[in-house]
Amino acid sequence: MSTNEQELKSLMTAGLDGDAAAYRALLERLSAHLRNYYRGRLARAGRGAFEAEDLLQEVLLAIHTRRHTYDRAELFTPWVHAIARYKLIDYLRRTNASHGDVPIDDAGELAAHADHDGVESSIDLGRMMAQLPVKMQRAIQYVKLDGLSVAEAARRSGMSEAAVKVNIHRGLKALSAAIRPGVAS
C-alpha cells in the first residue's frame, strides 16, 4: 500500500506538472484499481457489475477536471479514495429510483454482456460532445482526440491559444457534468 502510494503520488505530481506519459500511467492504474473497487461495491449494493464502467468513467473525468484540488503536501491515495467513495454514494442515490426496479433477468443479461465487454461503458462520448458549444467541441477534438498541440489547434480553429485551453477546460467540465444525468449542474 505504501509503495503504491509513493508510486501513484509521483505519477500524479508529474502529471500535474504536465507529464502526459506519467499522467496516462496514473489513470490506467487508477482505472484497474477503481474498476475492482466499484464492481465489488456495486455487487454488495445489489447492483449489476455492468454499472461499474459507467461510474469508473464518471470518476476519471471528475479526477481529471478536479485534479487541482490535490494538495501535494498530503497523501494521494486518500484523495482518490475520497472522490471514489463520494461518487459511489452520489451514484447510488441518484440512480436508486431508476435502477431499483430493473427485472432480475434483464440485469443478468446486461451483466453477461458486460463480461466480455467490461471495459466499455454505456456512455456515448460522441453524443455528449455534440451537446457542447462548437468551440469546446473543436478544442477537445483537436487537442485531446486528434493529439494536436495547443498552438496547432489554435491556428486551425482561429482561436487564441488561451481560448483553446479555456475551451478544453470548460468542455471537459461540461462533459463531467453531463455524465451525471438528472443532476442540474
Next chain:
Amino acid sequence: MKTDDLVAMLSANVEVVDRRQMLRTLAGAIAVGAVVVLGAALIVLGGRTDIRSGEAPAFLAAKLIFAAAVTVPAFFYLIRLARPGEHRRGWMALLALPFVGIVGLASVSLVQAPAPHWQAMFMGDEWLECLLSIPIIAIVPFALVVWAVRQAAPTHLRRAGALAGLVAGGLSAAGYALHCTADSLPFVAIWYGGTILLCTLAGAVLGPRLLRW
C-alpha cells in the same frame, strides 16, 4: 465509450496545473464578497457617524475582532473542506472559541451592570435591524463562496456548506459593525453571534444541494 479511449483523451497534451488555483479562486470570491459587504454597509446602510465619541471606537474594534476571529479560521478550514478527503474534527472546537469568548465577555459585562439595564443591553434600539441585515448582507458573499467551493471538490457537503455560511455570516457581521451603533457586549453576543450561527445553519441545510458535483 471504452475506458482506454477516455484515458487516452484525458492524458493527451495535459496542461500544467497551477498549484495556487484553488486558493486564488476562494480568496477571490472572499475579496469580491467583502467589497459587496462594504458597499452594503457604508453606502446602503451608511457608516456610523458617532465613531469619534466615547466608547464607540472600542466597541467597533470589539465587533470587528469578533467577526475576524470567526471568519479567518473558518476560511482556512473551508479551504481544507473544499478538497476531497477526511478531515480532523479538532478544528470545530477552534471555530466555536470566538462564540464562547463573546458569551463570556457578555456575561461579565452583565454581572457588572445593574439588572434594570439588562433589557437595554440585550435589545439595544436596533436588534431587529441587526437580525435582518446580517443574514441579508451575507447572501452575496455566500453565493460567491459557494461558487468558489463548487470549483473545488468537497466530499462533506453539509460541513462545507456550513463553513461557507459561517464565512459569509462573519464577513457580513464585520460590514454591519461599521453601521451598527448598539454598543453593548450582550447585544453583540446575541445578535451578531446568533445571526452568524443562523447563516451557518442555512449553509448546512443548503450545502448538500448547492455543492453536489
